[in-house]
Amino acid sequence: MSMIQRMTQLIQRGHAEASATLNTTASRRQRGASAIEYVIIAAVxxxxxxxxAGGIGDESAIRxxxxxxxxxxxxxxxxxxxxxxx
Structure with a gap:
């Protein structure tokens, strides 16, 4: 096996191990924002x-x-x- 083939094999194995680590159940549960986070962002x-806008009242800036x-x-x-x- 040539040096390039050996390096390619090691890199592919490293990618496979990294993918397996990232695809665990714990990491899948933490992807993206939940609905409550979107509600909090919208409220802020x-x-x-x-x-x-200057609050409420007859002279608020938006009005x-x-x-x-x-x-x-x-x-x-x-x-x-x-x-x-x-």
């Missing part, structure tokens, strides 16, 4: 958005932003009607 994101956005849309629609008539 929702809380961050809530805090960034003001949406009101401003829709007022601008309404103005554009109103002005478009006036331009078409004139």
């Amino acid at each position: 994101i929702a809380f961050a958005i809530f805090v960034a 003001v932003a949406f009101e401003s956005f829709f007022e601008q849309i309404a103005d554009i629609v109103d002005n478009a009607g006036e331009v078409g008539e004139g």
